[in-house]
Amino acid sequence: MVSRVQNTTQPIVTRFAPSPTGYLHIGGARTALFNWLLARGAGGKFLLRIEDTDRQRSTEDATRAILDGLTWLGLDWDGAPVSQNANVRRHAEVVDELLAKGRAFRCYMTEEDAAAERQVAFSEGRALRSPWRDRPGSETPADTPFTVRFRAGDDDIIVEDAVQGDVRWKGKEFDDLVLLRSDGTPTYNLAVVADDHDMGITHIVRGDDHLVNAARQAQIYDALGWQRPVFAHVPLIHGPDGKKLSKRHGALGIEAYRDLGYLPEGLRNYLLRLGWSHGDQEYFTDAEAQAVFSLSGLNKAPGRLDFDKMASVNAHHMKLADNARLLELVSPWCEKLAEGLDTGSTAFRARLLAAMDVLKTRASTLAELAEQAYFLFRPVPIVLEGKAAKPLNGDAPELLARLLPRLEALPHWASAPLHAELEAFTEAESIGFGKIGAPLRAALTGGAPAPDLSLVMEWLGRDEVLRRMADQIKTGV
Template structure:
């Protein structure tokens, strides 16, 4: 077993701890996925904690968006959602312990005084050290507000990271960190340490923008005499151009990908491969991903967002998805079509009959809707421009003769129709294109569609013959 799996032989516990200031960002979704997979791989527990201590920026709408995004992605958490804000009394309790142990102190410096001290420390190449580290509180002016600061050790900070390896910071890089603000509210790094300890978190997988926080939090763990969790800081996702991910690269919320027609399993599979590898395997079911996921597979190099690859992977999952489920999922996407398509039993029956073929031709649900248009467009439809070009007078005469033969056809199956079209072309003594092009125009109006025999089979005898008749009579 690799050294990153167990932490003092405790049961594996991971967490996802977003700040509720917006939607579930694609990078956050990947972080949640990695923690979920690691916990499920080891039969452990995956918690969700909302880091809502910033009351000015935290909103219920954002919390709801995060929960909705995780639920849609299929990342189920264990137990109740934990609110960091509601745990503030516990955070204060731990600060009192640090004060009693001399590991923290009250600092009465004003904001202006702190800035002077910070500038001086920077000029001298050292960390900010408050003059109140070693001054008794009795010297403080009466009624002066204070913050509680951590007494940062004057020694290097070393973090053994499961992804980054051994990371070292000089003592001069870490100030006397504020633990409690002047209003008594806890700061981020303190609250995170207390919550992760109390929740029994053994492994923290998160973006490497938190790497320095990992160093600061390690100092607090050590000061409290608590075991450090295993940290795994994963490089952030970049755009195709190698720059920090932005909206133009695809830095959207999970719900945006849902609304673009991606399947949750497709997005899960794609996010899995953004910064993690298992040999050359690219397509994973959930069972395969859970069985294979270890921290050793995490990459040290940044991953790049690639929508073409997302489409490729999602297309595989579209082809694997159950036909009945896809019919249900594609219905809201039919509004992308030129005509308003009613949600009727006939609509659903045609989609279901054609789905085994249609789902192999689409990368997203929106594409699936467009691939379905030939089935669902209401008749009669008028052919214009390029779509009408194959239907000259000679072609309409040929359609009339084909209509007569098809009307008398005994079996309306793909095989029987394919054979009949071939026989008809031979009887007409023309290449198949002379039959196929006008027939395709009549049946689909130029919309994307599979082979003609399949088109007619999916439409059914009555609808297929009616569409042919419409174009036969169009100029009559």
């Protein structure tokens, strides 16, 4: 059977169609990203449909989690989200059209009958064919529940896929698919075809676990005389061990990555490269990604989740991020490290903003950025114990006591003169820099990894540096 593939010259309309039965899975987020990029890059539309026909498993909380996840990830959609459940009358109309065309029929098999027929079909190496598919209407039982099934054909089914190439199935491999259940509710494949057609969807990018569904849906498209969309089935994401992604591999929901401190643009960039490529380019802005994204760049091989790579890509975007924005994003993380911290205070904001250009190059997530910045806002006096207190043993307090008035008298408090003053002190004391650098770092930061001491001192400011030094001098005396 020759497929009727969508005319690719018309405006592109894509969709993301999650089921609201849980959080936004990272694989679903990648699917949404690919569809979003395809539409945005072509000046088309990206639509959102919530496939909530399973009323028992669909929840408002799950729907909200999906919407929140997409919003945080920065994947905006056009128009209001479509509820599939709201379209059930339209689904029934489509089934009536198939009945009128002779491509569907009412089936009066009970669940037990269907199970028995399926067992016979399996033993004979064929798909289920309902005994009601060719019975005359005169044999229709009155007041008996029925389903409506699709009249499967015997011709080969070919799906032209933008990733997988031409994929062929034998028609006899497909059951007489149930379109409407006995309670009148539509099944997945019928509802998807009707909704995608009515929404004007031109391209469908989704996981290759839907490839067989594409064959079923293609039959329905053809039976109705509707154009098929362009299908692109991408391999599912695998874990680092090469096996299908599962909970054992770690964080799976988008909210988990948000809560780990990733930036949305960092995660977008990582997911983009997880199954798609454009030469050797690793890093993309949104504008760059939209300009070059195409279905031809999608890979046939599964992408493997690599948390080290994810952190590396996010670190790149941390460096590019606006400092004021990072300040707002990292403030809640700082509050977790220092109970009672006033992140709205002028002192906190000024210190962190002054240090941001340097600190953001030393962190791959917001959590790491907060840890890098901890010395700027940690509670004082700083209590040092164990190894952290070792640099302040011996004559270190006396050295700090002799340095303190020199710093106090320094006319200009900035990294360059501070650095010069520290070097002048070591020369005057006839000591190596480490002799004063280690205790001074311990006094000012608690020994935490931090940038150049002169920068640390500039960011903390004169009063805070002198206070922290005095605290340790007093403790050591």
